[in-house]
Amino acid sequence: MIETEFTATQTTLDGPRGVPTALVYDSVDPYAVALILEPGDQEDVLWSVSRELLHRGLTSHSPIGEGDIKLGVCDEGEYHVELISPDGYAVLHFPTDAVSAFLQETAREVPYGTEADFLNLDAELTDLLGGTG
Secondary structure, three states: OEEEEEEEEEEOOOOOEEEEEEEOOOOOOOEEEEEEOOOOOOOOOOEEEEHHHHHHOOOOOEEOOOOOOEEOOOOOOOEEEEEEEOOOOEEEEEEEEHHHHHHHHHHHOOOOOOOOOOOHHHHHHHHOOOOOO
């Protein structure tokens, strides 16, 4: 398991505020990265983000992604993340070097393009069907 922690900057109506944030990668789910926000005044918020989308965002200077998550590098060189849900909307900025270093570490564990080699589809199917395998 690979984890990196940093403080994201959230843009709010009251101005910017720091939000403790973690990115977590586990080769058991090789296509996904857990994005955990710890706002302090409420429960932690967990988003599942495509590792490939996070990677492509490092080279995009306009938001990419469809649906609930859009990301890319903004003019200030920070990693820009927009999260959209029925409960609200958040704009966060991450240190680009932290995201890049995290993704490089995940690629050492599971090289891009080899994710399927790390899946145990028989076990996943057994779990989904409620079997004992």
